[in-house]
Amino acid sequence: DGGITQSPKYLFRKEGQNVTLSCEQNLNHDAMYWYRQDPGQGLRLIYYSQIVNDFQKGDIAEGYSVSREKKESFPLTVTSAQKNPTAFYLCASSAAGNQETQYFGPGTRLLVL
Amino acid sequence: QKEVEQNSGPLSVPEGAIASLNCTYSDRVSQSFFWYRQYSGKSPELIMSIYSNGDKEDGRFTAQLNKASQYVSLLIRDSQPSDSATYLCAVNGYSGGGADGLTFGKGTHLIIQP
DSSP states (O other), X not given: OOOEEEEOSEEEEOTTOOEEEEEEEOSOOSEEEEEEEOXXXXXXXXXXXXXXXXXXXXXXXXXXXXXXXXXXBOOEEEOTTOSOXXXXXXXXXXXXXXXXXXXXXXXXXXXXX | OOOEEOOOOOEEEETTSOEEEEEEESOTTOOEEEEEEEOTTSOOEEEEEEOSSEEEXXXXXXXXXXXXXXXXXXXXXXXXXXXXXXXXXXXEOOSTTOOOOOEEOOOEEEEEEO
């Protein structure tokens, strides 16, 4: 059953804490992406990776970090430097190329305690 | 800074009528255009993609692209209550062939009235 999985579904962060969101895909896609969605807003790009061991900052990368050690995995760490982390985080993947469709995982909702 | 503009709505359409959703974009070199549907609390799912000027039809959905006017639209024929959702317009640019992230509009909230 091919697709994109994200875990956990809900995540609670305490002040000063780093948390990591998981994203795994078995679609054999080269490219993976992280987006953030705030209520009533569109999606904003945090980071993306076109190939293993390489990634680029998106529009709102400050306070976040990523790694791409495996083709299938693209974890996102929300660091304590991100002062307003409460949002819906969406991971996506696509084949290589600008015309390729991005497919989304089910999302992780991050809340601050 | 790339921008994608959509009317946030809500857009209310009677069941069985045509729903028309519009989107404009700022980056003239944009190459690829996508419409996603998002139900409340869920992740976006692709409805249509379009790359060339003109119309592209898929079932009840038609996407229209006019690059000269920097305008993309989505028509939904025979609207059903299950079409009630937020529709996101997304645009990809050109960076030498790489797979870059999308720039999204804020979405149009569509309500189909039974």
